[in-house]
Amino acid sequence: MGDLIDISAAAAASPPRRVRTPRTRRLSDRTADRLFLGLTGGAAYLVLIVLVGAALSMAWGGRLAFKTFGWSFFTSTQWDAVAHQFSALVPVWGTIVTSLIAIVIAVPVSLGIGIFLTELAPPWLRQPVGTAIELLAAIPSIVYGMWGLFVFVPFMAAHIQPWLIDHLGTMPVIGPLFEGAPIGLGMLTAGIILAIMIIPFITAVMRDVFLATPSVLKESAYALGATRWEVIKDIVLPNSRNAVVGAIFLGLGRALGETMAVTFVLGNAHEFKWSLMEPGNSIAAAIANEFTEADSDIYLSSLIALGFILFVLTFVILALARLLLRATRRAGSEA
């Protein structure tokens, strides 16, 4: 939830104004002010220090793996604790693919919910549906994982995957993505579960952004005879385009690092397969599964190196989101 608050706070923030201290102010007030500044500033810097510290310690912990395997750590598909051969390609691939599936599903759905709740829904419906979506965000991820394994996996195995394999698996080009046996688990299932998990996050931001569209613009458009659809398409969406992209990236960042739910339904197999029906592995799942029994230095180091890669991946995604949000703010202040 921190990310969400952060976004609205960032949108509301204005450049700091210098307040001139009146001469009559008592000395104790000024000390208190300084103390307050020191405390809050210290808290803020602490986060930075922790962040840099975490990144450095992961890079340091993974140095043995990076040094031993070099670039093959990113290109080979081997993960063999017996032969002490490790590489990141399979978990990185699994992380990216499941997150992309999640985004492909979650974005249109969230967009739909956001538009419906702000522009189309009758007022009595907005509050309950909005609250329900926020409640979805509060469900612990392990519950999603268990629900996924015991309810959703059998459903996928019985209904969705056989259809996909029969109809899409035989097609040229995209066929290999849908080959295999319908076991219910795998990349696609994990991606769908992730989509359900990130929908509330993306929706919440979109709703706030859509609500922030100046009503003068919307009312003017209606006055000029625009339909609802035209108002949404030409006023609401362009006005919030960058923030929407930012929200998507925040959802992506969350999907990349999700652990428990993915571990339950992904199948945790260190094999490289093109098919989305096959079990795979993700960075977070591999670490959660294997950290406790990683009994050699190089094994442990490889897992920490995986953590570092995930850190860099997430950092890049969030930095992109931040840049887009900054662009929005600039566009907003120009308007």
Place this chain on the structure above:
Amino acid sequence: MKRMTHRLRLTVLGLALGAGLMGTAQAATEVTGAGSTFVYPILSKWSSDYSQKTGTKVNYQSIGSGGGIAQIKAATVDFGASDMPMKAADLHALGMGQFPSVIGGVVPVANLPGIAPGTLKFTGPVLANIFLGKITRWNDPALVAINPGVKLPDSRITVVHRSDGSGTTFNWVNYLSKVSPEWKSKVGEGTSVSWPTGLGGKGNEGVAAYVKQVPYSLGYVEYAYVKQSKMNYGLVQNKAGKFVEPNAESFQAAAATADWSHAEDFDLVMTDAPGEKAYPVTATTFIIMYKQPKDAARSKAAREFFRWSLESGQSQANALDYVPLPADLVKQIEAYWGANFK
């Protein structure tokens, strides 16, 4: 009503105080251990019974076998517990000794609708070929040949293995290595290996859940899980050529016929034991201790605890679906203590 609750509160407070005082008076010794998750349920049961009886508290943290070995090497605990024996040479170099504690077995479990538990039969090489991905269908001739009269479906076998490092995996692949040269050269053995096929579940419960969810899957779990969750298990052919049901007797038979007398420091994995009635994938957890520890009193207390567990902890073991060591082996362990530990 109000007065009653007040009095009740006072009584509870008094009891708590009394218990606290008694606790401090009794807790003369405390023993700490860490390692294998497999023995955690029985160790915690034993330690609570033992502390009621003698006042010695045994704190055990189930952090995994690898962690247990690391902790005892660092001497932060009084004993470590590992599902994989340490090499006798390593033990010598570190001044440590080890001994088996309690037996369990690793059992193949399948999801085959319409086939009753305990009817499926496997041989070691067939299991190895399934886990190698060479036998891919249930009606493969090799499976049909050893399962006369069983209607095996024409379906793909989905292999389920552990995704986390585990002593269960170690014993399973150790057995496959013993019976299949190809497994030994291609995959090898360890607490986690590079699986040629299949999907991975976290923990015994993860594998059990996957096997239950995925039709026509085949996995392996600890015996206790099979018993408690009533899964469809199979029999495995032992070295003597018999198909053996996994149960307390066949595990004890394996422990009794395994060649302990030639194994220095009990450095022996008892899979593929030679006995007629021995279940081939029988496993134990090894307790590892320093021979000359810094704190001799605590180490001695730990050994007394294990002496008590091995000699009179059988009923608790049986109740939790563990199998106690056979009496002969307990004698060997006690002789080993006398000869090696201070």
